[in-house]
Amino acid sequence: MAATGHAVDPDLANAFAELSMKKIQAESQIRLSNVQIESLNRKIQHTALVEHEVASLPSETKVYKAVGRMFLLQKQNQLIESLKSKQQSFAEKIKSLEASKEYLQRNIEEFKNNVRELVMTKQSSR
Numbered sequence: 001m002a003a004t005g006h007a008v009d010p011d012l013a014n015a016f017a018e019l020s021m022k023k024i025q026a027e028s029q030i031r032l033s034n035v036q037i038e039s040l041n042r043k044i045q046h047t048a049l050v051e052h053e054v055a056s057l058p059s060e061t062k063v064y065k066a067v068g069r070m071f072l073l074q075k076q077n078q079l080i081e082s083l084k085s086k087q088q089s090f091a092e093k094i095k096s097l098e099a100s101k102e103y104l105q106r107n108i109e110e111f112k113n114n115v116r117e118l119v120m121t122k123q124s125s126r
Helices: 010-055 076-125
Strands: 063-067 070-074
Touching: 010 076, 063 076, 070 076
Parallel strands: none
Antiparallel strands: 063 070
16 A cells, blocks of 8 residues: 555556666666776777877887787887777777667666556546
């Protein structure tokens, strides 16, 4: 029994419980996406800084690319291209994370609207 003395409709109780679960899951996924986006933005800034520094070096300077625990001698232009491709891949990952965040937010709103419609139909049937 609710505080008003009316019996709680099991359909509404199930719908609200499901809404609560979906909202909690979606919000945690959104927070995770935000953390990943921040991390990727920092990586983009780092690679841009490294690219700028490498580009400012004289052309005869030896440059090395870190690969695991070792360093490989690379040509300067190859390293710059590698850094640019990393930046592009990070940007693409950010776009996909933003799209998944929008999808989750739309999903939550859609489910809220479904619950509202269920409440309205239950109220109108009384």
